[in-house]
Amino acid sequence: MIRYALGHMISCKDASRLVSLQEDARLPFWQRLRLRLHLSVCVACARFERDVRFLREAMRRYRR
Amino acid sequence: MSAADYSRDLDQHRGYLMRVARLQLRDEALAEDVVQETLMAALSGSGFSGKSSLRTWLTGILKHKIVDAIRRKQREPASASAFGSIESELAIEDFDALFGERGDWDTEPADWGDPDAALGQAQFFAMVDFCLEKLPPNTARAFMMREVLDLETDEICKELGITANNLWVILYRARMSLRQCLEQNWFAAQRAAR
Numbered sequence: 026m027i028r029y030a031l032g033h034m035i036s037c038k039d040a041s042r043l044v045s046l047q048e049d050a051r052l053p054f055w056q057r058l059r060l061r062l063h064l065s066v067c068v069a070c071a072r073f074e075r076d077v078r079f080l081r082e083a084m085r086r087y088r089r
Numbered sequence: 090m091s092a093a094d095y096s097r098d099l100d101q102h103r104g105y106l107m108r109v110a111r112l113q114l115r116d117e118a119l120a121e122d123v124v125q126e127t128l129m130a131a132l133s134g135s136g137f138s139g140k141s142s143l144r145t146w147l148t149g150i151l152k153h154k155i156v157d158a159i160r161r162k163q164r165e166p167a168s169a170s171a172f173g174s175i176e177s178e179l180a181i182e183d184f185d186a187l188f189g190e191r192g193d194w195d196t197e198p199a200d201w202g203d204p205d206a207a208l209g210q211a212q213f214f215a216m217v218d219f220c221l222e223k224l225p226p227n228t229a230r231a232f233m234m235r236e237v238l239d240l241e242t243d244e245i246c247k248e249l250g251i252t253a254n255n256l257w258v259i260l261y262r263a264r265m266s267l268r269q270c271l272e273q274n275w276f277a278a279q280r281a282a283r
Contacts, residue, residue, distance in 0.1 A: 036192025038185070045261040049235070049242055050253075069197035076268050079204045083217060084236035086208050088109075088148045 035059050040070045044077055099128050102144050106151055108218060109237060112229050113155045115172055119162075123154040130154075152238040159248050172226045175251060179258055184265050198268070201276045202283070213275060220270035224263055231256060232263035 035043070040063045043056060052060065064071045106127060110120035127150045131137065137146050189195055207213040221229050231249060234240045240248070246256055 036188070037194050038188040038192035041188075041265070042261055045264050046257050048264075049257060049260055069194050072198040072200065073268070076198060076201060076204075077264050079201070080264060080267055080271075081236060082205075083208060083213075087214060087217060088105075088237050089142050089145055 035063050037063075037067060037070050040064065040067065041073055044070065044074045048077060048081065096132060098143060099131050099147070102147050103128065105144065106147060109148070109151060109233060110155060112221060112233050113238075114158060114162075115226060119158055123151065123158050126154050127151045148237065148239075152240065155238065156240075156244075156248065172230065175227045175249065175255070175259075178225045178227045178262065179251075179255055184262065187265070199272060199276065199280070201272075202279065204276070207275065207279075216271065216275050217267075219274070220267050223270060224266055228259050228263045228266070231259045232267075235260060 040060060043052060043060045044064075046052065047057075047060070064074060103124060106124045107120060110123050111117070114120050114123070127147060130150050131147060136150075137143065141149075187195055221233070224232065227249065231245055234245045234248070235242070242253060242256060246253055249256070251259075
């Protein structure tokens with residue numbers, strides 16, 4: 026199963042889109058797995074995910 | 090708290106409410122109307138329970154006033170939108186330039202250190218305002234509907250007349266742009282100061 030997912034490694038471009046998408050929709054299982062795998066080995070995209078979550082928190086504070 | 094105190098507290102949020110309303114309506118007079126209606130409703134209502142912050146509660150009222158205003162506007166025959174065509178904001182390819190040929194980052198997101206420290210600073214939120222203003226109009230509007238007014242995805246699609254896919258592209262655009270803007274105008278300077 027892991028090999029199957031690795032065989033479909035996604036690019037940072039795709040990962041960045043999924044990082045945004047997961048804030049607004051529930052990702053299908055395989056997409057979620059591929060994204061998690063990518064984020065576990067890619068510092069840049071992991072940072073991007075943190076930044077997107079930070080943005081969300083910042084906007085929550087914005088209206089508080 | 091006296092009525093005068095309450096009224097003064099409400100008024101302190103007028104600037105914030107106007108910023109949100111402007112980004113949603115792009116119509117100064119209409120924005121003033123909905124903010125005025127919001128403050129009037131807040132004054133006359135029995136609503137504020139103190140469970141949320143006053144601002145959060147006002148945002149909830151404003152949301153309904155804005156949705157009403159958007160609907161009224163859509164019914165007007167000649168409502169040439171001040172927002173311009175949404176199609177021009179739907180091209181996800183705009184951001185392909187940030188990635189190399191194999192889809193990796195051209196410039197990797199930099200380390201923001203402890204970004205939460207920024208959340209306590211008024212200047213940081215002034216920068217957030219600046220970055221929101223720089224977004225394309227429909228993009229700013231959709232992002233605010235999602236993150237500030239707390240509308241559901243399908244409600245936003247209905248109000249803007251777009252598909253869920255369109256909305257995801259627009260929200261991606263908003264997040265990429267805001268991240269870049271805050272990186273350039275805030276976090277890069279923070280790093281330099283360290």
